[in-house]
Amino acid sequence: MTTPARSERRTTASTLPVAEAVLSAEQQRELYCLLEAVRHLDASAIGWQRQGIVPAYAPERGQEAAQVGSTFALDRKRDFIFPTYRELGVARAWGVDMVAYMSTHKASWHGGLYDPMASRFAPIQAVVAGSVLHAVGWAHGQTLNGGDGEDDRPDYGVAISYFGDGASSQGDVHEAMNFASVFKAPVIFFVQNNGWAISVPTERQVAGGSVAARAAGYGMPAIQVDGNDVEAVYAATKAAREHAASGRGPVLIEAMTYRRGPHSTSDDPGRYRSLEEERQEGGLDPVERYAERLRQSGVADEAFFTSALAQAKAEEEQIRAGVIALEARPGREMFDFVYQEPTDELQQQAASWREESEHA
Numbered sequence: 015m016t017t018p019a020r021s022e023r024r025t026t027a028s029t030l031p032v033a034e035a036v037l038s039a040e041q042q043r044e045l046y047c048l049l050e051a052v053r054h055l056d057a058s059a060i061g062w063q064r065q066g067i068v069p070a071y072a073p074e075r076g077q078e079a080a081q082v083g084s085t086f087a088l089d090r091k092r093d094f095i096f097p098t099y100r101e102l103g104v105a106r107a108w109g110v111d112m113v114a115y116m117s118t119h120k121a122s123w124h125g126g127l128y129d130p131m132a133s134r135f136a137p138i139q140a141v142v143a144g145s146v147l148h149a150v151g152w153a154h155g156q157t158l159n160g161g162d163g164e165d166d167r168p169d170y171g172v173a174i175s176y177f178g179d180g181a182s183s184q185g186d187v188h189e190a191m192n193f194a195s196v197f198k199a200p201v202i203f204f205v206q207n208n209g210w211a212i213s214v215p216t217e218r219q220v221a222g223g224s225v226a227a228r229a230a231g232y233g234m235p236a237i238q239v240d241g242n243d244v245e246a247v248y249a250a251t252k253a254a255r256e257h258a259a260s261g262r263g264p265v266l267i268e269a270m271t272y273r274r275g276p277h278s279t280s281d282d283p284g285r286y287r288s289l290e291e292e293r294q295e296g297g298l299d300p301v302e303r304y305a306e307r308l309r310q311s312g313v314a315d316e317a318f319f320t321s322a323l324a325q326a327k328a329e330e331e332q333i334r335a336g337v338i339a340l341e342a343r344p345g346r347e348m349f350d351f352v353y354q355e356p357t358d359e360l361q362q363q364a365a366s367w368r369e370e371s372e373h374a
């Protein structure tokens with residue numbers, strides 16, 4: 015008997031109805047192009063690290079469908095994304111400037127050089143669970159502002175907080191979920207359960223059988239979805255978005271997926287899991303699986319796949335050139351963004367730093 019792949023291990027019944035995805039052929043091809051672009055860029059970023067272009071990177075191989083599918087269901091003009099350090103696919107699908115995104119991995123700028131407000135994409139968050147409360151705060155702000163709909167039928171912008179199964183064990187996440195549910199904040203807690211928190215498997219740090227099971231305790235609906243099925247993730251996120259936007263409060267989505275690569279470019283998974291386990295637990299590859307579906311349904315032919323890959327390669331080359339060209343930011347900027355109005359003490363520190371390092 016073989017162990018089912020992690021994406022198949024859905025143990026908690028969804029408590030929010032999810033209608034099947036209805037996507038045009040064009041949208042399906044667009045989804046595939048995004049998956050391909052992300053797969054190629056992600057693999058290349060590991061290469062960049064090996065070539066010394068960036069000092070570190072957190073790969074997301076295996077999580078492309080969870081990331082692209084969820085982002086595809088959001089409202090570009092009204093929603094706001096709160097990422098972790100492993101959200102290249104979310105950033106790409108959302109349209110964030112990818113050179114600016116990669117600047118954090120180049121260590122040019124902590125959190126990314128894009129404008130978070132204009133991009134509606136918060137700074138990359140390296141603190142595990144660090145932005146979950148931020149997402150709830152933003153969402154609570156939507157309710158305080160009153161939303162766009164009528165009083166009895168509000169229509170809010172929705173925050174989506176991406177985090178991992180490991181992060182779900184942090185105290186802040188529980189405060190965030192309780193607060194969001196009490197105040198009906200329009201937020202989606204989007205957990206990518208990739209099976210691992212560095213070297214610790216989910217089973218060893220999530221009590222209660224699943225992350226989704228916790229939603230009941232906070233009085234919010236949960237959806238556990240096959241995170242390797244891009245359309246299923248899209249459908250789940252769309253349902254969650256509609257629920258949250260209409261003032262009915264938060265939703266927890268647990269996308270069951272698998273981290274097919276190392277935790278980061280400095281990790282060696284061979285120290286804590288075998289290749290055989292990886293093969294069994296990984297399940298169907300999300301990108302190949304979607305390609306097969308489009309092939310079978312006649313939505314895409316071989317010429318389409320060849321051109322999608324060529325586009326992905328051309329895009330990666332451009333981003334790579336941009337990342338190589340990124341220069342270190344002036345050191346004095348570290349004082350500029352601490353407070354909107356700097357304190358006297360900070361100004362004194364900035365002045366003495368300038369004297370010492372720039373001999374100003």
Ligand SMILES: Cc1ncc(C[n+]2csc(CCOP(=O)(O)OP(=O)(O)O)c2C)c(N)n1
Binds near residue numbers: 141143178
């Ligand atoms: C507050 C905090 N504690 C510990 C770490 C070190 N750390 C970085 S990633 C990670 C594991 C996170 O696992 P998970 O939330 O499942 O996300 P994944 O890395 O699998 O995407 C840990 C413990 C950190 N960055 N921040």
